[in-house]
Structures are given as C-alpha cells and as structure tokens.
Amino acid sequence: MDATCNRLPRASASFLARRVSSFRASSIALWSRLAQNGYAINLAHGFPDFPAPEHIKQAAISAILEDYNQYRHVQAACDEVAKHFSETQGVQIDPTNITLCCGQSEAFAASIMAVVDVGDEVLLLDPCYETYEACIALAGGCPVYVRMKPPYWTIDMNMLEASISSRSKAIVVNSPHNPTGKVFSMQELTDIAELCVKYDLLAITDEVYEHITYGNAKHISLASLPGMVDRTVITSSLSKTFSVTGWRLGWAIAPPEIAPAVSNIHVKISDSAPAPFQEAAVIALRSSNDYFVSLRKEYEERRDFVLHMLRAVGFEAYFKPEGSMFVFVELPVSSTKDDVEYATELIEKAGVAIVPGHGFFHNNKRESENFNRFCIDGMGKDTHEYTRRYVRIAFCKSKSTLFSAARAWQSYPL
Numbered sequence: 001m002d003a004t005c006n007r008l009p010r011a012s013a014s015f016l017a018r019r020v021s022s023f024r025a026s027s028i029a030l031w032s033r034l035a036q037n038g039y040a041i042n043l044a045h046g047f048p049d050f051p052a053p054e055h056i057k058q059a060a061i062s063a064i065l066e067d068y069n070q071y072r073h074v075q076a077a078c079d080e081v082a083k084h085f086s087e088t089q090g091v092q093i094d095p096t097n098i099t100l101c102c103g104q105s106e107a108f109a110a111s112i113m114a115v116v117d118v119g120d121e122v123l124l125l126d127p128c129y130e131t132y133e134a135c136i137a138l139a140g141g142c143p144v145y146v147r148m149k150p151p152y153w154t155i156d157m158n159m160l161e162a163s164i165s166s167r168s169k170a171i172v173v174n175s176p177h178n179p180t181g182k183v184f185s186m187q188e189l190t191d192i193a194e195l196c197v198k199y200d201l202l203a204i205t206d207e208v209y210e211h212i213t214y215g216n217a218k219h220i221s222l223a224s225l226p227g228m229v230d231r232t233v234i235t236s237s238l239s240k241t242f243s244v245t246g247w248r249l250g251w252a253i254a255p256p257e258i259a260p261a262v263s264n265i266h267v268k269i270s271d272s273a274p275a276p277f278q279e280a281a282v283i284a285l286r287s288s289n290d291y292f293v294s295l296r297k298e299y300e301e302r303r304d305f306v307l308h309m310l311r312a313v314g315f316e317a318y319f320k321p322e323g324s325m326f327v328f329v330e331l332p333v334s335s336t337k338d339d340v341e342y343a344t345e346l347i348e349k350a351g352v353a354i355v356p357g358h359g360f361f362h363n364n365k366r367e368s369e370n371f372n373r374f375c376i377d378g379m380g381k382d383t384h385e386y387t388r389r390y391v392r393i394a395f396c397k398s399k400s401t402l403f404s405a406a407r408a409w410q411s412y413p414l
C-alpha cells in the first residue's frame, strides 16, 4: 500500500470516532450485569425468566431440523406480520413493504438511517427508551426531547408543537411505553397525528409492547389514524409478545417510498434475520386469541403484585402502569436518597437489582436554540429534580422470582 496516500492526520490520539465519544453505556445492561455478578434477583432487565410458549419453540426446533440454517428471507413471515397488523389495527399493509430484522432494535436503527440526514431533528417524548438517541446520533441527526409530565406522563401538545422547527424530520412514538407503562390515548395520538400532518413529519413508532396492556387500555397504532399510514414507519418484534428477546426477530413496516431503503440497509448490516426464527414467527403470529388474552392476564397479575410489594415497602406508586412490563416509581418524599443511591443499597442490602431512572431522562443539547427553556424555571433553576428520583422495576419475571424479590425487599423498607 502507498504509505503516502492522501490521508489526513488524525484529529486526536484516539482511534475512536468523535460521534461515539458522548455515548453513555446502557444503564439497563449495567444494572442487570451487577445482578448477575452479585447473584441478586434481577428486576432490572426487561427479559422474561420464564419459558417461551411451547408451540413456537417447537416451530423453531422443526426449522433447524429441516435445515433452515442459511441466509434466508421468509416471505410468509412478512405476510403474517401484515395480516396480524390488519387484524389488530384495521390497516391494510402491503407485505412487500415489511423488512424482517434482528429485533425491533435493528428495525429502528435501519429506519432512522433510511430517513435521517445530517442535521435533521427527531422529536422524542421524554423519558424514553435508551437506544433511540444513539441511533439518531449515528445517523448525524439531532434528538429534540419534549418532557412528559409526571406522575401521569401527560404530553403538553403546545410544548410539542413549539419544539418543531424547520429542521424537524420525524417524531418517535413508543406506546405502550418504556419506562413509564403509559399507553397513549386516542386523543393524544390524534393530536400527534395532526402535528405530523400539519408540519409534514414522519412518525417512527416502537410498538414492542403492543399486546401487553391492562384494564381498559388498548394499544392503538399511530399508523391507524387518518393520514398517518403513509407517513409512519412501524417497528415491533416477537421479543416481548412471545417472551423470546434472544431470538432477535423484529420488523419495520414502512411506506412504499421508504421500505426499499430500510430493507437495503438491513441487508448491508446483517443480511437477514435468524432463519429458524423467521420460520417460527409464522407460527407465533398465527397464535390463537386465547394466547394474547392469557398473556395480558398473566402480566396484569404480575403488575398488581409488584405494585402491592412496592406499597408495602413504602412507595406511594399511585400511577398504575397501563401497559408494558415496568413500574416506574418515584421515591417517597421522606427518602433523602437519589435513584442511584437507592438502587445501590437495594442490591447490596436486599439482593434485588432494579434500574435507577435518570438514564431514561435526557436534556436537549442545543441550549443556544433555547430547546431547554421548558426544563428551566424563571429563576434559571432546573425544575426537574425528579429525574433523579425514579427507579424502574421490570416485572416480566416468574411468580417465584417476584415472591423472592418481595421477601428480600421487605428486609430493606424505605
């Protein structure tokens, strides 16, 4: 190789790209690892510790035994995703606009890379799940956070509208929501849809908890609202609905203009989703209605058990999650600890791992453009001290794990 080829000198002594320098390690993975290292009960990570349904495991086993071991695109799985979406949301989808990916995570990343240019702004409702920011930053985009208001995580639509600029390209909507357990109402989705149409924004949804809702709460996809199907990329996966987070099988359903780009990016990054699990997805998505009803019932019992456990050790926990598999709860006023101090003591003294909440909250980076004005009161003081007072508890665990956690936690009341 010609050593004199036109290489510019590196700007710093590090081989690392500048764009990763501000990345934070995953708080969820960190606290889950602490649980694994210290043999604590893991209520930190959002993966079930109970078995996946037998009928879908058998489907994956059969696929392997039939030697579906190579790169593969299973069109039947896309057909089932389209059918399932039409049955649950009443929206017809052309299956050729669906890309099967390695989980919602890759579907989301590929969708962001397909639509975000350098300098584009992407609106996010905060607090939010931790992978969105990194994907937007890797694409050169700028996340713009709009705070939802605790304790019911309401959205101030005027604030959302005021955060839209000429550079806004898209909005991310995750419902049912991680970490709060909020399920967006029809009114909230209608208001968001109107803003999307008014300002010509694309919506990117994360619907991984679509089947985990409680009581009267019902998951409504933003794409099902008038004018939205052609301006929404829907992402979801098998992970949570079928308790198979390790199978890495998800999808992006995109409008015809965007779908080929998402598919192309997915092929360039990972070629294809795991072949045996694409086959199993066909069977999973054909599960009977009884399966989904029992999933909801089982999770609702777990949610109620955890709320009861939290109240017994001194939390108020007045917001009951309406969906997803988390309780996001504020430390009581009587506690002088912050989220990290509390989670650290809980793991040390009771052997129970949870996640401190501050990692789910974000601040806008571009103060010069006044994006932070909604977080600062008239005295220039951050009015959101609560961002250091929340902890997240994952209840996607077997009943015996939850009983053990409750017993251990009682030894460390607030």
Ligand SMILES: Cc1ncc(COP(=O)(O)O)c(C=O)c1O
Pocket (backbone or CB within 6 Å): 046, 102, 103, 104, 105, 106, 129, 174, 177, 178, 206, 208, 236, 237, 238, 239, 245, 249, 250
């Ligand atoms: C809101 C949300 N989206 C996406 C994911 C990841 O989904 P997948 O396993 O399909 O990549 C998670 C996992 O916890 C999540 O909570």
